[in-house]
Amino acid sequence: MAFLRRLGWYLVGLSIGIVFLVFFLKKKSGENGIEFCYFPNCRVLKDMRSKPILFSDDFKSEKDTMLVKSFLTEGDIDFGKSDTESKPCKTYLINHETKNKELILKAQNCTDKIIILSVEEN
Known part of the structure; x- marks a missing residue:
């Protein structure tokens, strides 16, 4: 039972991270997107x-x-x-x-x- 609870919390955190990442990468790839200058x-x-x-x-x-x-x-x-x-x-x-x-x-x-x-x- 403890393993399933841990797995559930892991999947909740993973799904929040994926939603954030998709939103962030969508902003970066758009015309008005975010520009990253590393060099x-x-x-x-x-x-x-x-x-x-x-x-x-x-x-x-x-x-x-x-x-x-x-x-x-x-x-x-x-x-x-x-x-x-x-x-x-x-x-x-x-x-x-x-x-x-x-x-x-x-x-x-x-x-x-x-x-x-x-x-x-x-």
Whole structure:
């Protein structure tokens, strides 16, 4: 009898856990789902997306803001060439391939804003 009682409580806990897990994974997989960033590339890009974007005076005006946003969503940060120790703003080089061209975005990540310095072809 004690075994059946333990088994019953185990199944109750298991069913509650499964319901929670299904709800949580459904949120993660949806369009408005939860985004998990475990790797440094994803964490830095997510931080940069949450700040307002400013353009430096040297930045050419014909570059589109949608192009910059594509860097911040699909780009790869080159941490070897980036200056992550500079103060007050860290400078990142973000690689992104678009229309068979590899482009490099140079941006400064400050505490309250992002300054786009340049976009160049590699």
